Amino acid sequence: MIPNKWLFPYDHNFDVDAFLTGLPSPRAKDTPKLAAWIQSAARENDLNPRWLLLTAEKEQSFITRRSGGQGWERAVSWVMGYGATDSHDIPRYAGTEQQVRSAAKGLRAYLTPGHKFYVGGNVGKPYRCSDGYYTPQTLAEAAQLQYTPWVKYLPDTVAVWESLFGKEQDDMITKIEEAEPLFQQARLRGETRTTLNGKAFVDYRGRSLLTAKGMCSAAQRRATEICGQDSGPFSCCATSTGQHLAGAGKRIAAIAPGALLVFRLSSPICRKCKQGVGHIVAAIKRLPDGDWLCGENTSSDSRGVPLAPGFKLSRLSEIDPHGTRLTGIYSLQQQLSQASYVPGGIVVKINDVAYLGYFDGTDAWLCIRKPDGMPHKLKVRSTAEAAGCVPPAGVVKAHFAEDPRTVYVYGPWKVPAGAVPWVRG
Ligand SMILES: [Zn+2]
Numbered sequence: 182m183i184p185n186k187w188l189f190p191y192d193h194n195f196d197v198d199a200f201l202t203g204l205p206s207p208r209a210k211d212t213p214k215l216a217a218w219i220q221s222a223a224r225e226n227d228l229n230p231r232w233l234l235l236t237a238e239k240e241q242s243f244i245t246r247r248s249g250g251q252g253w254e255r256a257v258s259w260v261m262g263y264g265a266t267d268s269h270d271i272p273r274y275a276g277t278e279q280q281v282r283s284a285a286k287g288l289r290a291y292l293t294p295g296h297k298f299y300v301g302g303n304v305g306k307p308y309r310c311s312d313g314y315y316t317p318q319t320l321a322e323a324a325q326l327q328y329t330p331w332v333k334y335l336p337d338t339v340a341v342w343e344s345l346f347g348k349e350q351d352d353m354i355t356k357i358e359e360a361e362p363l364f365q366q367a368r369l370r371g372e373t374r375t376t377l378n379g380k381a382f383v384d385y386r387g388r389s390l391l392t393a394k395g396m397c398s399a400a401q402r403r404a405t406e407i408c409g410q411d412s413g414p415f416s417c418c419a420t421s422t423g424q425h426l427a428g429a430g431k432r433i434a435a436i437a438p439g440a441l442l443v444f445r446l447s448s449p450i451c452r453k454c455k456q457g458v459g460h461i462v463a464a465i466k467r468l469p470d471g472d473w474l475c476g477e478n479t480s481s482d483s484r485g486v487p488l489a490p491g492f493k494l495s496r497l498s499e500i501d502p503h504g505t506r507l508t509g510i511y512s513l514q515q516q517l518s519q520a521s522y523v524p525g526g527i528v529v530k531i532n533d534v535a536y537l538g539y540f541d542g543t544d545a546w547l548c549i550r551k552p553d554g555m556p557h558k559l560k561v562r563s564t565a566e567a568a569g570c571v572p573p574a575g576v577v578k579a580h581f582a583e584d585p586r587t588v589y590v591y592g593p594w595k596v597p598a599g600a601v602p603w604v605r606g
Contacts, residue, residue, distance in 0.1 A: 201215070201244070235341055237281075300327050401463055419446075419459035442507060443510075
């Protein structure tokens with residue numbers, strides 16, 4: 182089935198120029214205006230720009246074919262196959278830009294209720310094509326059949342879509358620690374470029390961040406964008422990015438999945454900010470031996486998997502063997518509490534008095550010393566809430582932003598007997 186979102190609405194996050202450059206498509210060089218034509222035609226007609234690329238590829242292999250050779254002139258003149266009917270061509274639709282604009286306008290007509298070419302009435306009913314009947318399940322399928330009335334070409338639409346944009350992901354990947362292992366797997370499969378959430382893993386010039394090397398900042402910036410997070414703090418180099426992240430209050434106390442780690446590196450010097458460029462990686466997960474697995478783009482060929490320079494997963498102990506270069510740990514997650522989801526000691530403040538607590542990775546506990554000396558613990562949230570620490574009388578909240586690793590309890594929960602006062606140090 183062809184989902185409607187492939188056809189509409191307009192996706193302002195999709196950059197046609199970056200896509201063609203990153204593919205790479207020969208059209209990025211020999212037809213430099215194609216990207217702008219597609220982008221504006223899609224915007225003006227509220228269509229997904231990918232559908233116009235898909236159509237050009239399906240009709241004439243125009244996105245991937247080399248220039249020249251047999252059929253090239255026809256491909257240029259009838260890029261979208263619009264007005265090139267099975268019986269004759271309609272001359273006023275000839276020409277690359279004319280094709281893009283006319284096809285987009287035509288598709289919009291198919292989607293506009295009241296227009297004489299509106300296809301909404303065809304959905305769910307057998308539709309007569311040149312090679313038999315087909316019952317379109319979506320507006321996009323009905324529009325596709327109006328455009329090309331052949332049942333046998335419908336599977337091509339899906340195949341070409343997947344060849345250009347990758348297989349559909351059921352859910353958007355929004356965590357860097359989930360996205361970056363997928364980039365590494367793509368590279369291990371020998372892919373030279375990859376797409377996630379419909380966005381290519383390329384830098385702003387369209388270079389693949391899988392295979393280009395020494396692109397540490399660009400790789401983390403793009404992973405951040407692909408995951409739908411704010412890439413605003415990213416700057417000219419890792420060092421400067423770290424400074425911006427610190428300024429934005431994104432510094433966290435301990436490494437957590439998805440955290441960005443910035444390292445000192447005295448050379449080379451960044452041309453923009455004149456500091457050592459440094460290095461930036463993303464923490465993926467803690468390994469059984471306590472080391473951290475990190476995603477990075479590097480020119481190093483002596484660490485990580487795969488060894489070759491480019492995007493890879495490396496151990497923190499390989500990146501910073503002596504633990505002397507790490508200058509900051511940052512989290513872009515909106516919920517900063519995520520960043521503190523590392524098991525260990527915490528502070529439990531009950532009505533502003535601090536007690537010793539423990540966080541096990543899921544729940545916060547209050548440490549209790551029983552009269553017989555046996556250690557005991559109470560689950561903070563459920564116990565406090567059962568005692569009435571819920572709005573409006575009270576509240577229990579993990580407040581990691583200003584005061585790392587502290588759980589605050591306000592309200593009618595009396596301090597349990599045996600609670601151990603927390604002492605700094
Ligand atoms: Zn810089």
